[in-house]
Amino acid sequence: MDQSVSIVFFFAAILVFAGILFAVIALTKKGPRQLDVEKYRSKWLAIERQLTRDNVGSYSLSVLEADKLLDQALKDRGISGETMGARLKQLQKTWSNANSVWSAHKLRNQIAHESEVKINYDSARRALSSFKQALKDVGAI
Numbered sequence: 001m002d003q004s005v006s007i008v009f010f011f012a013a014i015l016v017f018a019g020i021l022f023a024v025i026a027l028t029k030k031g032p033r034q035l036d037v038e039k040y041r042s043k044w045l046a047i048e049r050q051l052t053r054d055n056v057g058s059y060s061l062s063v064l065e066a067d068k069l070l071d072q073a074l075k076d077r078g079i080s081g082e083t084m085g086a087r088l089k090q091l092q093k094t095w096s097n098a099n100s101v102w103s104a105h106k107l108r109n110q111i112a113h114e115s116e117v118k119i120n121y122d123s124a125r126r127a128l129s130s131f132k133q134a135l136k137d138v139g140a141i
Contacts, residue, residue: 033076033077033078034139035073035076035077035138035139035140037139037140037141040069040073040135040140040141041141043069044066044069044132044135044140044141047062047065047066047069047128048062048128048132050062050065051121051124051125051128053121058124059119059120059121059123059124060111060117060119060124062124062128063104063107063108063111063119063124063127063128063131064108064111064112066104066108066127066128066131066132067084067104067105067108067131069131069135069140070084070131070134070135070138070140071084071087073135073138073140074087074088074091074138075087076140077138077139079091084105085105088101088102088105091137091138094137094138095133095134095137096133096136096137097130097133100126100129100130100133101130101131101133101134103126103127103130104126104127104128104130104131104134107119107123107127108127
């Protein structure tokens with residue numbers, strides 16, 4: 001009787017250990033993660049409200065903020081890469097319009113790295129439109 005009880009406890013311990021191991025693997029598995037859509041939608045609306053035709057300073061700032069929001073969404077989705085460009089490249093086939101996403105990101109880079117760059121309201125609006133579609137493509141908004 002003692003031997004059969006020991007065997008039952010042994011197999012029960014194995015099952016418990018396997019269950020815990022399975023749970024740990026499932027919880028730490030790297031893969032696409034769900035995004036907090038309301039958080040992203042709220043931040044996106046703030047960026048859109050920030051861009052106003054009569055405030056030239058808002059043009060660059062809104063593009064920078066939109067790019068940063070998309071980058072955060074990519075990171076939160078678990079997309080790897082050292083740079084935003086590397087993360088964008090990983091999702092090349094995901095974008096509805098890859099060229100517009102790249103153009104918007106390039107505009108952001110010009111704003112961030114070229115001191116004399118001047119953008120107009122229409123180019124800022126186009127970039128925001130591209131970032132918005134990209135955020136939709138990754139399920140952020």
